[in-house]
Amino acid sequence: MSELGEILSKTIERIGPRPYEQKRMSELSEKVSATVARNAINLGLQVNVKLAGSVAKNTWIRDRLEIDVFVLFDSKTDREKLEKHIIAVGRASLKQLGASFTLRYAEHPYVEGHLNHTRINIVAAYETERGRWLSAADRTPFHTDYVTSKMTDTGRNQARLLKAFLLNCGVYGAEIRIGGFSGYLCELLAINYQSFLETIKQAASWKPPIVIDIEKHYRNNDEILEKFPQHSLIVVDPIDKDRNVSAAVTQRRLAEFILASSLFLLRPSDRFFEIKQPRAPKASVLAKRMRREKRALLGLFFQNPVSRPPDVLWGELYRSLNGIEKSLAREGFGPLRAEAWTDGRACAMLFELSTGILPRSYLHRGPPVYLPNSLDFLLKHLESESTLAGPWVSDFRLHVEKKRSKVLAPEIIRASMKQGQVSLSPNLADSMTNARIKLGLEIVSECKTSAEKLSFLADFMDGRPVFLRKQR
């Protein structure tokens, strides 16, 4: 067997479910389904209960135990009732199962429980015809049926390899925080390309935009590109031609997947399938590195004021991160990169700047000399205290060199936020405006209270995708 073949077969052995786990999960999911069905009847509901997700499709990977039970309501049920019922059914079922209970929100509320290292999701959907979707969850049972009908046993292991590869490379998961590949997307790729290796080979030579239409819903790629303009990766949903299954994949995660695929083919290694969280670094080591490298890092540290679902919070964090990055660029700090972190309550943002201190002076361009307002500009700046040089003319325009009142990134970015010149998510605007804003070494002090924050800082300083990270 080739080196590559050996790596893959060993990995399948390692990540695939063990026979006893298989049995336990089948039994547990049957039990959960039955409990949910019974409770629905007890509450007088006319519903169907259906197992969905990776357990139903048998594409789950070891240690990621997750049972999705869908409660399918008649399409005439009104939304408010559906929400009320799913919470009641879910709460009662989890209680009877002896599981924990958490209320979660996606497009509509659902119920999550934990039992023996297994996550249980109890989700409401409408029982509709294909294409007549009433809620975002309605497609899921169709996805489960589609994948089940297309997958062979070999195919299932190929999908598992792909999931493990993507998970380890940091591009698995459609949640906002990751912006990566969903489980369903992995399964479709495995169905389309037949094997893990073929998927990786194809991905290594993907050049965006990439188009995959397994069920040939469209006559040609041009039709698809016109339907999904500006999407870099388009995987037409086999059960819904109007939906791009990979719409949540960000450009960055797509590019990282392409890169990881190329790298794996060049240097195959089981490292790509081994999920190792490096130990949190010591604050003193990071401080030493910060001093040595003299890097211009800017950090914002603040609290999330209201508890919100992770996707909502991460959406707000990313939007605000982007707003600050743009503002830093406008002010002349030439940010190279930006990342956010949160544990749900504490939030941190890090920016790598070209410089943390602006020059004492800046160039101010005025109007062309042949416009009447040029004299106003001239007289204003001729007498101004903050004019260091000029006005002079260049390219027919007046120019002056002005003195800056503020030069440090923290004070400038705070002033911009206070003046409402930074595009921030309204929910975070206040806490961010009053954030602790730090430069360089001070950031290490801010992070040293938490191993998670220290890891975030260390990873940011490395600035590499997970699969390129050195072990600390």
Next chain:
Amino acid sequence: MSELGEILSKTIERIGPRPYEQKRMSELSEKVSATVARNAINLGLQVNVKLAGSVAKNTWIRDRLEIDVFVLFDSKTDREKLEKHIIAVGRASLKQLGASFTLRYAEHPYVEGHLNHTRINIVAAYETERGRWLSAADRTPFHTDYVTSKMTDTGRNQARLLKAFLLNCGVYGAEIRIGGFSGYLCELLAINYQSFLETIKQAASWKPPIVIDIEKHYRNNDEILEKFPQHSLIVVDPIDKDRNVSAAVTQRRLAEFILASSLFLLRPSDRFFEIKQPRAPKASVLAKRMRREKRALLGLFFQNPVSRPPDVLWGELYRSLNGIEKSLAREGFGPLRAEAWTDGRACAMLFELSTGILPRSYLHRGPPVYLPNSLDFLLKHLESESTLAGPWVSDFRLHVEKKRSKVLAPEIIRASMKQGQVSLSPNLADSMTNARIKLGLEIVSECKTSAEKLSFLADFMDGRPVFLRKQR
């Protein structure tokens, strides 16, 4: 009389030649012409001697005493003989007149002498028909005739006002160093617009490109703009439709003239006609200012290795100044302005930078992940000692943050020059590469040996056209 009228009439009184000067200049130019004619005959030359320039046209201004005598050779005379003869005639004539003697070079050699504060130029030209020019000087006698035929006594004073205004505003003189308006150009403007004030009013509303065709050599402006593309100011020579009299006027001087005109109309003052050279500032004052303003000034100090005519040297200085400014921009120093200075031997260049020190790190963009060479880039920078962060992907491209080996403007610009990456005039390349290159305060020390250099530095720090400068 209006305030403006009073300023102008007082100025005419002050700058126009006094009656006795008028008489003295007439007599002296007659004497010079006669001496030159006699010496030509003595040497057996078949030539005509003709008085040209501002004395012949009676448009000279007080204290700028200059007599131009043209020796017109037959068009069959070969160039070498013409050059030999003009030197011989000039030398003999100046000696008999008791004047000093200097050999000068424009397109061909000419002879310059000084006598009683008066400059005497003895210049060779071919006696040709209009349009059949054999040398650059051949048009001059035609210019003299044209202006003489068009000028009234009032017109002459208007031309004088215009010359004095331009001289004081730092935009008078067609030499490379200035790149301004020639005397002939001033006279044509005065002829075209009839008066000084009308010229200034028109100039204040000039919007480039500006077209003036006094003798209507062309049917319309479009024809002229097509003939002289990219010229901002086109004044068609009345005696040569193929020549733009203002070709030597730089964009900057044109813009300064427009600005000075607007400003004069807004705030008329005899300040615009008073030529005052401010006193050289004290080195200690400049040092104090440099410290207070924390400006990032870069200075190059070197010697001109070979004596050359001013126009040649200034051409080389400006070309090299431009080369360094471009190189500084490429390297990330964001130069705002640049100026050169020379006394013919010592040379200095000053640059105002956005910063004199680059950040310790810089962003290096690599290829897109979907190109095969992206892996080479990845592996190269993954292991490199000079990689601070990355590689990461953004916009489908690989990026790394690299450590800079040099951060100071002087060492970076010297290295660029050594590697031949700066466009320098060949004659200056060696001395510039070995120049003393200084930052900030060190520049004051370099300049304090010479009042001229101190003035250059002070003027550069002010960064204003002459007419906006404060008195020190």
